Amino acid sequence: MSDHVRLVLIEMITETDGLNERVRGLETTIRELVTPLAPALLEITGISHVSAAVLLAEIGDITRFTSSAKLTRYTGTAPIPVYPPTRNATGCTEAATGDSTACSTRRPSSNSDSTRAHEHFWPATSRPKEPAAPDASSNAI
Incomplete structure (x- = not known):
């Protein structure tokens, strides 16, 4: 060396x-x-x-x-909500449709379901902002 x-x-x-x-x-x-x-x-x-x-x-x-729930929301460690067996995350219930397969395979038809879940974890005041849509004029050559 x-x-x-x-x-x-x-x-x-x-x-x-x-x-x-x-x-x-x-x-x-x-x-x-x-x-x-x-x-x-x-x-x-x-x-x-x-x-x-x-x-x-x-x-x-x-x-x-003032509560442990407020602390967990602040830290982002709040538990994910668990729905009872007759209700899934989309809010569909077997009793409402009369068909358990329709309930379990239902997809949200709009952003309303995902927005509600988003609001559950991020109150409107602290929610991350959605990215702005690209401006069509900025892509002009």
């Missing part, structure tokens, strides 16, 4: 060692800061001090949520 390559490798290893030492120091600081703030989070299997710090930073003051 040439002297040039050896020098570059030694420099890279030295820099990597310095970065690893910095990461260890930051992890120690995070551990010291998070332990008194989130003891309940740290009791959960799989939640490290770093994970707890991320959760604290993302959620902020948890007391601002």
Whole structure:
């Protein structure tokens, strides 16, 4: 191995060692800061001090949520609704059609069904905007 390559490798290893030492120091600081703030989070299997710090930073003051449902909606972890056996996600019921196969194979005829589901997970104030339709004049040559 040439002297040039050896020098570059030694420099890279030295820099990597310095970065690893910095990461260890930051992890120690995070551990010291998070332990008194989130003891309940740290009791959960799989939640490290770093994970707890991320959760604290993302959620902020948890007391601002008046219910667990509001917290799960905020974090995007609200459960998917489960419909009873006589009703499927399209809202079709066997009793309404008298035919269980028609009910299970019915496809939404418009965007109304998907819009309702969309509104369930994203209130109108925080819903992602639909992409704008391309302007026909912008494709002109």
